[in-house]
Amino acid sequence: MPTPAAEPVPAPHPVSAPPGVDQAPALHRSIRFVDLVVYGLVFIGPAAAVSIFGPIDAASGGAVPLVYLVATIAMAFTAYSYALMSRRIPRAGSVFAYATEGIGPSTGFIAGWMVMLDYLLIPSVAYLFTGIAMHSAVPEVPVWGWTAMAVVVTTGLNLAGVKVAARAATAVVIAECVVLAMVLIAGIAVLIDRGPARGVWTPLTGVGGFELSAVLGAVSVALLSYLGFDAIATFAEETIGASRMVARALLTCLVIAGLLFALQTYIGALLTQETPAMLAADPASQGDAYYRMVGDELAGWLQSALSISKAGGAAFSAMVGQAAASRILLDMGRSGRLPKVLAAVEGRTGVPAVGVVLVAGFNVLIAVWAASTPNGLDVLVSVVSVGAICAFLLLHASVIGYYWVRRGGGRRRVLPHLVSPLVGAAVLLVVLIEADRTAQLVGAGWLVVGIAVAAVQHRRRIGAA
Numbered sequence: 402m403p404t405p406a407a408e409p410v411p412a413p414h415p416v417s418a419p420p421g422v423d424q425a426p427a428l429h430r431s432i433r434f435v436d437l438v439v440y441g442l443v444f445i446g447p448a449a450a451v452s453i454f455g456p457i458d459a460a461s462g463g464a465v466p467l468v469y470l471v472a473t474i475a476m477a478f479t480a481y482s483y484a485l486m487s488r489r490i491p492r493a494g495s496v497f498a499y500a501t502e503g504i505g506p507s508t509g510f511i512a513g514w515m516v517m518l519d520y521l522l523i524p525s526v527a528y529l530f531t532g533i534a535m536h537s538a539v540p541e542v543p544v545w546g547w548t549a550m551a552v553v554v555t556t557g558l559n560l561a562g563v564k565v566a567a568r569a570a571t572a573v574v575i576a577e578c579v580v581l582a583m584v585l586i587a588g589i590a591v592l593i594d595r596g597p598a599r600g601v602w603t604p605l606t607g608v609g610g611f612e613l614s615a616v617l618g619a620v621s622v623a624l625l626s627y628l629g630f631d632a633i634a635t636f637a638e639e640t641i642g643a644s645r646m647v648a649r650a651l652l653t654c655l656v657i658a659g660l661l662f663a664l665q666t667y668i669g670a671l672l673t674q675e676t677p678a679m680l681a682a683d684p685a686s687q688g689d690a691y692y693r694m695v696g697d698e699l700a701g702w703l704q705s706a707l708s709i710s711k712a713g714g715a716a717f718s719a720m721v722g723q724a725a726a727s728r729i730l731l732d733m734g735r736s737g738r739l740p741k742v743l744a745a746v747e748g749r750t751g752v753p754a755v756g757v758v759l760v761a762g763f764n765v766l767i768a769v770w771a772a773s774t775p776n777g778l779d780v781l782v783s784v785v786s787v788g789a790i791c792a793f794l795l796l797h798a799s800v801i802g803y804y805w806v807r808r809g810g811g812r813r814r815v816l817p818h819l820v821s822p823l824v825g826a827a828v829l830l831v832v833l834i835e836a837d838r839t840a841q842l843v844g845a846g847w848l849v850v851g852i853a854v855a856a857v858q859h860r861r862r863i864g865a866a
Contacts, residue, residue, distance in 0.1 A: 427638070427746065427751070428493065428563075428638045428639045428728075428731075428746060428751050428752075428753070429562070429563065429639060429750070429751025430638070430639055430640060430641050431562075431563055431564045431567075431639060431641065431751075432563055432564075432567060432636050432639045432640045432641065433640075433641055433642075434640075434642070434646050434649065434650055435571075436567040436570075436571070437633050437636060437640065437646065437647065437650035437654075438633075438650050438653050438654050438657070439567065439570050439571050439574050440567070440570055440632060440633055440636065440721050440724075441629070441630040441632065441633045441650065441651070441654030441655075441658075442574050442654055442657065442658065443570045443573055443574055443714070443717050443718055443720075443721050444523075444629030444630065444632045444718050444721040444722060444725075445626060445627055445628065445629045445630050445654075445658055445718070446577070446626075446711070446714050446715075446718055447574065447577045447578050447581055447658070447661050447714075448577060448580075448581045448661075448665060448707070448710070448711060448714075449626040449658070449662065450465075450469060450623075450626055450661075450662040450665055450666050451665065451669075451691045451692070451707065451711065452688070452691075452711070453622060453623070453625070453626065454666055454669055454690055454691040455680050455686065455687030455688060455689070455690030455691065456622060456680075456684075456687045456688075457619045457622055457623055457666075458670065458673070458677050458680055458687075458690065459677050459680035459681040459684075459687055460615060460618055460619040460622065460681075461607065461612075461615050461616050461618075461619035461677070462607040462608055462609065462610070462611075462612055462615050462616075462677050463599065463603050463604065463607050463608035463609075463670060463676070463677040464603075464604060464605060464606065464607040464611070464615075464616050464619075465604060465619075465666040465667075465669070465670050466604045466605060466662075466663045466664075466666045466667040466670065467604065467605045467606075467607075467616060468616055468619045468620055468623045469623055469626075469659060469662040469663045469666060470659065470663050471616065471617075471620050471623075472620045472623040472624050472626070472627065472659070472662075473627075473655065473656070473658075473659030473662070473663075475620060475624065475825075475828045476624060476627045476630075476655060476659075477652075477655060478797075478821055478822070478824050478825030478828065479631075479793050479796065479797070479825050479829070480630070480631075480651050480652050480655045481652070481817070481821055481825070482793075482796050482797050482799075482800045482821065482822050482825060483495075483631055483634050483648070483651050483796065484647075484648035484649075484651050484652055485648075485800055485817065485818075486499040486503070486796070486799060486800060486803065487499075487634045487637055487644065487647040487648050487651070488644050488645050488647070488648050489502075489644075489803070489809070490502050491637035491638065491640075491644040491647060492637060492638060492732055493635050493636070493637060493638045493639075493728035493729065493731055493732045494509075494513060494635075494728070494729055494731075494732025494733060494736070495516070495631065495634040495635045495637075495725075495728075495729060495732075496512045496513065496516050496631075496634075496792045496793075496795060496796045496799070497509050497510070497512050497513030497516070497729055497732055497733055497736075497738075498732055499512070499796060499799040499800075499803070500512035500513075500795045500796070500798070500799045501736070502799070502803060502807075502809060503798070503799030503800065503801075503802035503803035503806075503807065503809070504795070504798060504799055504802040506736075506738070507855045507858075507859060508795065508798075509738075510733070510738045510851070510854075510855045510858070511795065511848070511851050511852065511855060512792050512795040512796070512799070513729055513732075513733050513738070513792075514847070514848075514850075514851035514854070514855075515788045515791040515792045515795070515844075515847070515848065515851065516729065516788060516789060516791075516792035517726060517729060517730075517788065518784070518785075518787065518788025518789075518844065518847050519628065519785060519786070519787075519788035519789035519792065520632075520722050520725055520726035520729065520760075520788075521726060521760065521763055521764070521767070522767065522781055522784055522785045522788070523628065523629060523718075523719070523722045523785050524718075524719035524720075524722035524723050524726070524760070524764045525719075525763075525764045525767035525768045525771065525781060526768075526771075526781045526785060527715040527716065527718045527719035527722065528548050528551050528552055528715070528716060528719045528764055528765075528768045529544070529548055529768045529771050529772055529781070530711075530712065530715040531547065531548065531551045531712050531713070531715045531716040531719075532544040532545065532546075532547040532548030532551065532768070532772065533772075534708060534709070534711070534712030534715070535547040535551075535712060544772045545768075545769050545772050545773070548765070548768045548769065548772060549765060549769075551716040551719070552719075552761055552764055552765050552768070554716070555716055555717060555719060555720035555723065556720075556723065556757060556758070556761040558720060559720060559723055559724050559727070559752065559757045560747075560750065560752055560754055560757055560758075561750060561752075562750035562751060562752055563636070563639055563724070563750075563751065563752065566720060566724060569717065569720075570717055570720070570721060573713060573714055573717040576710060576713070576714075577710045577711075577713075577714045580706050580707055580710040581661070581665065581707075581710075583703060583706070584665070584668075584695055584699065584703055584707055585664065585665060585668055587699045587700065587703060588668040588669070588671075588672055588698075588699060589668065591672060591698055591699060592668070592671055592672065597671035597672070598671065598672060598673060598674050599670060599671055599673075601671065603670065604666070604667045604670040604671065607677075608676060608677050608678075618835070620832075621831065621832040621835040621836075623662075624786075624832055625785075625786050626658075626662060627655070627658060628785065628786060628789050629718065629721070629722065630651065630654050630655055630658065631651070631789075631793075632721055632722065632724075632725035633647060633650050633651050633654060634647055634651065635724075635725040635728040635729060636724075636725075636728065638728075639751070669691050669694055672694050672698045672699075673690065673691075673694040673698075674694075674697070674698070675690060675693075675694075692704050692707065692708060695707055719764065723757060723760045723761060723764065724757065726756070726760045727752075727753045727756030727757045727759075727760055728753065728756070730743040730753065730756040730759070730760070731743060731744050731746070731753040731756055732744075734756075738858065742755055743755055743756050743759070767781070784837075784839065784840045784843045784844065785840075786832075786836060786840065787833070787836055787840045787841065787843065787844030788844060788847065790829050790832055790833045790836070791833070791844060791848065793825070793826075793829050794826050794829050794830070794833075796822075797822035797823070797825045797826040797829075798822070798826070800818060800821075800822040801818065801819060801822050801823075804818035804819075805818060805819060
């Protein structure tokens with residue numbers, strides 16, 4: 402697949418406000434390339450593969466690292482479409498702005514509406530994960546109490562300004578990577594001392610033989626680990642330097658995450674004493690399979706450190722999601738697709754404070770509901786991916802529309818502007834078809850509401866004309 406560096410870039414559109422919209426207070430430009438990559442890694446989590454190692458190991462027959470390598474390649478098509486559009490349309494609205502320019506205002510609204518389902522629910526899930534983990538350590542404080550505290554702290558960081566939030570996110574990523582590095586180094590030491598529990602090539606070939614269908618089926622699960630890297634695009638108006646910086650950060654974050662996922666699952670697959678067949682026969686044991694491996698084969702304190710780092714990382718992942726959602730609301734508000742109050746930017750910090758507070762309130766309500774409902778967490782986890790996948794599909798359609806239909810991006814190229822988005826969309830359609838039934842229904846319901854809102858807005862514009 403061609404790299405964005407080889408693509409000639411015409412002058413991007415102005416970014417302070419969309420064409421034809423009253424000038425809004427500008428976001429502050431203070432984010433560096435490293436900050437963008439850190440934001441992406443915080444959102445998805447450097448050790449995200451740990452949580453779903455067991456389900457993928459069981460589904461793929463033990464070829465978890467191969468699954469992640471394939472998933473990284475599959476996700477690269479979406480990252481590339483983001484890179485193309487972020488260079489031409491460097492706006493905070495991300496996929497909302499891209500679909501608006503590439504297809505039309507109504508489709509742009511639907512794209513923003515669908516990605517908001519992802520950005521509103523992922524932080525709620527992450528906050529709840531933090532609450533559950535902290536409650537297990539300090540049971541005197543209820544889950545909702547820890548959850549609320551996590552929301553207050555991270556919302557405060559977001560309101561303090563993007564530079565303050567970026568510093569906090571950097572510290573969290575460093576801490577997570579240090580813990581993960583300790584786990585991997587200890588794992589390598591054990592492998593050298595005792596030898597692997599499985600054959601050294603089985604993480605790439607599978608235990609008992611390679612099954613292509615099993616690997617491809619597991620890829621749809623592995624793709625969930627990457628959700629959130631696209632939040633980088635929502636900070637396009639706050640970066641220092643050329644618009645290509647966002648494109649580079651997107652692809653860099655994806656490559657780093659893919660390599661980390663492949664490495665941590667390779668070590669885990671060689672060390673675990675449980676076979677894929679054993680995990681498949683006991684679904685209840687799959688969720689904490691990696692943690693059990695660390696505790697049984699390495700050290701109990703490493704297992705605790707990994708759990709704590711994941712719990713803390715979840716809260717700051719929610720912080721990035723909260724910030725990204727507020728930027729999309731800002732762009733939709735100043736474009737007239739949502740109430741204009743959402744476009745307000747606080748002068749001193751350069752933060753869309755109304756959007757941050759609104760998203761934080763929504764996060765608290767959803768997280769408390771999930772904590773007090775027996776299957777609330779399961780419902781949330783099953784739904785979070787549908788909004789992102791639908792938005793990604795519209796992203797790929799936007800590339801084709803922008804370059805081939807509207808001819809807004811200069812010279813058309815078959816491979817990057819047609820083949821790449823079509824392949825990316827095909828991969829995502831397979832994942833969407835394989836998604837949980839409840840998630841599909843909730844996503845469909847959210848889409849219907851979005852279409853109804855878009856139709857009402859369209860009629861009002863016609864009437865006003």
